[in-house]
Amino acid sequence: MSKNLRINNKQFVDETRKLSFIFNGKKLYGYKGDTLASALLSNDIHLVGRSFKYHRPRGIMTSGSEEPNAILQIGNDDALTDPNVRATEIELYDGLICNSQNCWPSVKFDIGGINNFLSPLLPAGFYYKTFMWPASFWEKYEYFIRKSAGLGKSPTKQDPDMYDHRYMHCDILIVGGGVSGLIAAKIASDDNKKVLLLEDKELLGGSLIYDDNDISKIDNQKSSEWLKKLIENIKNDKNIIIKTRTSLAAYHNYNFLLARQNLTDHLSVNDRNNKIRQRLYKIRAKKVIISTGAIERPQVFHNNDRPGIMLASAVKKYIDYYGVRCGLENVIFTNNDSAYETALSLHKSGTKLNAIIDIRDNSSSEIVNKVKSLGIQIYWNHTVVNTKGYKRINKITIMKLNDKGNDVVGKKIELNCDCLAISGGWTPMVHLFTQSGGKLKFDNKDNIFVPDKTNLNQLSIGSAKGDFELDDVLKNSIKDTKKFLQIENSNFDKIDVKCSKEKEKKNIWLLPSDKPLSKTKPFLDYQNDSTAKDIKLALREGFKSIEHVKRYTTTGMGTDQGKLANMHALGIVADTTNTNMGDLGTTTFRPPYTPLTFGTIVGRNVGQFFDIFRKTPMHEWHVENNAKFENVGQWKRAWYYPKDGETMHDAVQRESKAARESSGILDASTLGKIDIQGTDANEFLNRVYTNAWSKLQIGKCRYGLMLNEDGMVYDDGVTTKLGENHYLMTTTTGGAANVMSKLEDYLQTEWPELDVFLTSVTDHYATASVCGPNAKKIINKIFKDLDLSDESFPHMSFKEVKLGNINCRIMRISFTGELSYEINVEASYGKYIWEKCIEAGKEFNITPYGTETMHLLRAEKGFIIVGQDTDGTMTPVDLQMDWIISKKKYDFIGKRSLYRSDTIREDRKQLVGLLTDDPNEILEEGAQIVKDENKKPVDMLGHVTSSYFSPTLKKSIALAVLKEGKRLKGQKLLVPMIDKTIKVTVSDTIFLDKENERING
Amino acid sequence: MFLINCPYCGERDQSEFVSGGEAHIARPKQPTELNDDQWAEYLFMRKNIKGIQFERWNHAHGCRKWFNVARDTSNDKIEKIYKMGEQPPKL
């Protein structure tokens, strides 16, 4: 490019550090300090993308987070590529690779551009109307729409970057490091408050820092010079923590806020190694000050979206901050004084300004007078009616407005321009305020919504609350901050501010054209391609609520959340329906304010840190012995121990056979354990379990079933009486925490009179369960002095013995139906006692078995597993466990519900056994059970809950819940599968050893 | 994310607490005396109001104590926190 678009500006851009980057395959250069947008503009590139629906060429429009068009794909790596990055926000680094989105096959020749000519066929609601009905059409269109629309590519590989989370607490959080935020920070710090100051750019100072006109003065200094001194002062202030490149993502209730800090995105890729990419701050602030500033509004006129049409404030920033001219033939189109600052900047930098078009009749402020004195042509009471230039604006047509401002008169004037700087006034950034639940009020003078009521300890200052002129911004920020912090005096009280004051105001939401509206394209939402016409169409079709209009036209629904467009949409609705804008209300802004990458949200909680997992003290032994693990809650439990390439089925068959024929050993450490003490412990057990506990003797164990208050089975387990007023309760592995909470709840809230204390001791003990006909011999080898006779140590009893210095609690209880001992030791001895059992059991082929074999062994005995055979809708009666419901007890949790009309229904689903007619056919857990396959719809009678092949019985067995199951014993039923129907017979739930003889070895 | 003032520990982040639903629903002392409708009233029926709601909270990842909270459901403002067994405040 031969055009000289760089002006000499060494202040913010380092021209000694040249950086190369690649845009759509072409190598270009910029400087350190550039954004990608300023670097592109310095290469005379405006056209960066295509619009979403009509695929119209679009250029860089802004210089900040409100950018609707310059949304690029950064990086070309499958893992590191980032879609939807605003070129105006990303700092240029050496080697940056970026590509346009929304273009297929390329930004300059775009097939979707044909939509632009078809646009009369693509009105608001087009997608709803066409593709959603009939529904089957959608599938056909979707492929083409996705391909030609698209919003960037997601990375397809795992994100290799590192992200971090950090909590922060402060007295005062200040969001936005512009002049008002800086003043507030200083006032708060001088009052000895701990201040956290967030700024989303790399430098503090906001727009005042590059202000370069001679009219604005603070304490008789150039305003930017005054501000630089304040910033130096603040940087050395110990009370103020400054986080730059940090943008607020979400403002939640109780002043809880999330902010994202970019740590490496501005570095060249090679400099990022082993560094944290982004950090999410979780901030709890006593008070919050919002000083996020304002964003400039565009104007809405025919063809207002061509590349080269930019916000006037952005044109000014590119010149004064980045030293980049956006064009060589500039025209300004405004309705207010602020664009005249752009005029002065253009003039000062020696950039050609062809004309200013102002819809007002005149303006007599100091700044406008200065521009007038420079001899720049100003067209008062004129508007732009059309623009020309497909990939870059090259001409505009202007006409005079009539008295009402709703039509144009006179003859057309054509002006050359390659950059049209537009300003439609300013909108306070109230997004965070509304996110936090604050209510807005409408200011008729400036046509803006400003913060009104809030429940939180927060304050909005500066242009974020609607002050736009320097003296108002400073003086009100000082006054409001002092009041908010209850401070009498500050060092800013005598501040002297001089600035130009705007006297004439005029605003037209939809500017008239010489063509009828139906023949024009006045864009509102550039990203979603919605025009003023779409809003009017929605209103004609009967949409009234602004939220509905928004969804129907998709205005404000892009990744920029319509930061530019929302006010015009509201204004046009208000004008069309003759409503006051204040009565319409605004749409809701939702977090995040700017998009967050998933990595930032999850932080370090990925991979093995996604969730904690709990390991038993014997875990390493299981790993060494080739165990496969399953997740039970947060526990890793040994599932089965395959030998020599065994399948799970083979391993389980072998393990269960060994347990029945000689001996097996299970790690039962994960079972929940609750230590219960107190003089009312026995009464407490009577209230929480369905069965009676009064007669349980010291040293004895009892199985208990616990219900919810609705009568449904909640948990089960064995409780042992360790001493007078001292019990050890076991719960299911998965239910431990819930049972503990539930029992605490009853103790604290319903029965505070009971003298009972609960302590979770799950992690304190390790449990090795040795079972099988040879279990007694093995235990005897380890505990030589222990009397294991049935008289001294019968089933369901407990002994406390010592092995050296180790206290061992041994319970003779059984979940397999075999003679079985559970040895509980302090967790740190778990692996020792386990290895001791393995060693002692060697001669009896002691076989470690996992949860799968445990499930099979207990199913053979018809023992339920809460959560597998029950699902929160099963009463003990449904489970055919009537025997465990005490008839004598007046009350226990859930008792009253057992005779509600619904729970006593005979046709409830009940637990039964199922035997397949073909003994080798194993049912699938979850499979449905039916009686008649042919009657449609098929009646679903129940489903299989547990199913195994029993090596001992040499046949398949299953448990199931079945409607009226108790009555159906012997009945032939069907289990239809996808490729066959399996014949089954309803049976008893106990398949093995109905007489319970094996329990004694 | 609320900031909840546990009456035993002080202000803590909401993530340390669990909510236990509507407060001041005492378990009937003599459930067997109740007919199905009366029992169902205790078991199932809960209010869902806009405005001040009295509810139970548990400092589950802290002192494990239950306590009562008067919360305005329209803006989540906690108006009062009081211990189990105390009467609801007049608000």
Ligand SMILES: [Zn+2]
């Ligand atoms: Zn607490």
